[in-house]
Amino acid sequence: MSARKRISAERRKESRKEVALAVLKNAPSSPRKMRYVADMVRGMEVFKALGVLKFSTKEASRRVEKLLLSAISNWEQKNERKAETGELFIKTISVDEGSTLKRLRPAPQGRGYRIRKRSNHVTIVVDTYKKEQEQN
Known part of the structure; x- marks a missing residue:
């Protein structure tokens, strides 16, 4: 690894030390369905968001709640x-x-219809209200 890359990697690591985040990779649902759930809780207080996710009927909300x-x-x-x-x-x-699994479904007259099984990656960053007030 070159010196410039190492320096920028160390700088990136230092900036992430103060941030608490969680990442979910390759969740087997379409990103559009997951974004609907993400939009419900964006900017909320975490325990209020947990309540919203707990009682949501969306299947993706279970994964976001765990994350x-x-x-x-x-x-x-x-x-x-x-x-x-x-x-x-x-x-x-x-x-x-995320990655898309491509499959074929048999169709009439010897044809095949494409099926795209989509996946997504979700990243959540949590922070305190006190830090936000200090910066302003």
Whole structure:
């Protein structure tokens, strides 16, 4: 690894030390369905968002709920204390397109219809309200 790459990699690592995040890769649902759930909780306080996800009928909400619990746990691990109600909020939540499995379904007259089984990647970053107020 060259010196310039190493320096930028170390700088990137330093900036991520203060951030608590969780990443879900290759979730087997379309990104469009997952974005609908992500939009429901974007910017919310984390325990309120957990309540919204718990009672949502969407299948993708179960995965996002589990991921949010992981992000909260990561924050608690980095700060060495328990998260209190009203302290954390979802700073960013993004859904990116993952790999697509391409399959063929038999169709009439010897043809084949394409089936695309999509997947997605979800990233959640949680932060405290106090940090946001200090920066402003």
